[in-house]
Amino acid sequence: MEVAPHLVLNRRGLLVGAASLGLVSLLEGCGGRPGGNGNRLVIGLETEPTALTTAITSAGAVQFVSSKIFDGLVGYTANLTPVPRLAMGWETAPDNLSLTLRLRPDVKWHDGRPFTSADVSYSLLEVWKKFHSRGRSTFANVIAVDTPDAHTAILRLSRPAPYILSALASNESQVIPRHVYQGQDVLGNPANNAPIGTGPFRFVEWQRGQYIVLDRNPDYWDAGKPHLDGIIFRLIGDSASQAAALETGELQFCTGVASGDVDRVVRSAGIRDQTRDYALQTASLGLEFNLDLPKLRDVRLRRAIAHAIDGEFVLRNVLYGRGEIATGPLPSNLGRFYTDDVPRYPFDPGKAEALLDEAGLHRGPGGVRLAFILDAQPTGDQSTRLAQYIRAALEPIGIKVQLRSQDFAAYVKRAYTDRDFEVLLGGGQMGPDPVIGTQRFYWSKGIAKGVAFSNASHYSSAEADRLLETAATESDEAERRALYAQFQRVVQADLPRIPLISYYQVLLARDQLSALSNSAEGIYGNFADLKLAPA
Structure with missing residues (x-):
């Protein structure tokens, strides 16, 4: 996402630009110098939320912040x-x-x-x-x-x-x-951006492009909690700047450090790596094709693209080993329903070229067979690096890819409201159950203008719908598994979406912050149990 110049930290971790003085003053008012904020946790936020309640969206940045304001059932x-x-x-x-x-x-x-x-x-x-x-x-x-x-x-x-x-x-x-x-416009309600919740922290202020401030809820139902006096989310969109701010102590927790920098950063005194497979925050990314466009409808094209992507290269150079290459729509950590018995598309540029020829996509001027614009979900280092790799990987087989960037809100509007896209590099959580995480990307009844992270491809398959709908209501566990196995085979043959990677979000913290609770929620927990030792 684009970051305003006055928010960017240089590699020494210093705020630059006169407009940052308001944030420095705010932090000083919360307990001293930036990074010395008493009992307030300062978190680096790489993507600005589009709202502050997930009642209307499943966006990860919204989940991260709002799960401290709202408790779950x-x-x-x-x-x-x-x-x-x-x-x-x-x-x-x-x-x-x-x-x-x-x-x-x-x-x-x-x-x-x-x-x-x-x-x-x-x-x-x-x-x-x-x-x-x-x-x-x-x-x-x-x-x-x-x-x-x-x-x-x-x-x-x-x-x-x-x-x-x-x-x-x-x-x-x-x-x-x-x-x-009640009686108000749900999507336009001011409370979406200034929420009234039930959780351990209360909303105080949101300065767009700069920070979000939460205070301790003194009337929280779980007596004695939260232990923190508040949380400040600072918007720092650049991964190197997040790393620098963590190293200097201006942040105590962040998720935006690039995977390739983690080993270097954790060698710094007082920083630890908390990254692991929290079941509710494992994310998946894949290519989603706008099937309303005639040039993208031939499945041979999509299969060719799948064959042109080298998963082992991606694992080493994009994920740095922190995740896995996808074999289908469900990640392997959904072990109850995952199967690898699906159509596979191993790295084979020769096979890719043969499929393109078969589809009538022959090389023209400059050797180009087809061109499309790729909009990459602006949610972190993995997405950016993967988009750059895809552009490079498809060029030798004659597909020219133009990368287009925008901030998160513009990406969501382009993809799910305006449908002004050709191919997306997007995704989200695929669990904890296929009905919850995966079905939305493939179910034809999930096609709805303005509903983010749904069936952007406009994929419509009577067989996929039948399998999804039957599995959703099947009480017998073995039969549910069988139905989802068949679903995975159907959509991997149709390839409206090419699943590429599943990855664990990098979580780095200073030692003064207590460890996240041993739950499936990870950063989506309410942080009521977290404690800060004096710096």
Whole structure:
């Protein structure tokens, strides 16, 4: 993404430009010099959020910030077992057609109003099902939410939905206050950018392009927490600048250091690497083709492109070994449903050229067979480096790729509202269940203007839809696995999307910050347990 000049740090970690003085003053007011902010955690944020609630979007930057402001109905252990949060307990009916949530009675919104089952009902039926890219499929079978009392919400289902408990974390399905949203424009509501939540931290200020400030919630339902007095997210879009700010102590935590710089940075005194496979934050990237464009409809073209990409090179030089090369739409860490028994496209430039010839895409002036514009999702070093590699890899087979860059908000609008693109390098989380993470990219009923991170390709396959919809309601685990295996084979043959990589987001922290909790949530946890030792 583009970063305003006054926000960029040079390699010595010094803020440059007079406009940065406001941020320095803010930090000093929170406890001293930049990086010495008392009991406030300062985090480097590489991508500016488009909003501050994930009730309406699944964007990772939004999840990172807003999961501290909103608690989820449940949390998850490292192996994705649900644990109580806003819901103290739950029961599934014997016929699997209802899920009863027992809500905490002592939770308040940050404006002092009580949190109730009416908020859950409104959020699910009027927001998640309509505006959230994953919620449209996750909650498709929820036909009603009964609220017999203020602390009981009963989800009524038209068909079984065994995955729903896997979708109720804060990063995924944030309950928003009905009294703030009802009767208002959901997508245009000012509360999307100045949120009122239930979580351990309250929203204070968002200076676009600079920082987001959160304060400790003194009325948080989990007594004694949070331990931090607040969190400051500083927008630093350049990976080298994030590394420098971490090394100088201006940040205590960041996710934007380039994979190739990690070993050097962690050799600095007082810095540790917390990167690991947090199940809810493993991201996947792939090429998504606009199938509304005739020049991209021939599957032989897409298969040729897949054969022209050297996965081993990408693993070594883009991921630096921190992730894996994708074999299909599901990453291998979704072991319950993953299969590698799918059509494969090993690196073979000769096969790629033969497929292009077969498709009638012969070399013209300059040896070019086809040209397209590639819009890479502006969410970090991996995406940028992978886009550059793809451009270089496709040139020898006669495909000319023009890279186009923009900030995150412009990318989302271009791809999902305006459809002003040819090929995207994009993606997101594919789990924790295929209905939640993967279905949105392939389900024809997920095609919806303005819904981000959905079926951008406009892929429509009756067979893929049937497999997805049947698997979503199948209660027998073995049969679900079989259905998803067949789905993976179908879409890997059709290739509306070429899955490329799955990677673990780099997480670096100074030693004064306590370790993240051992859960599946990683950076999408609420940080209520984190502590800062004096610098």
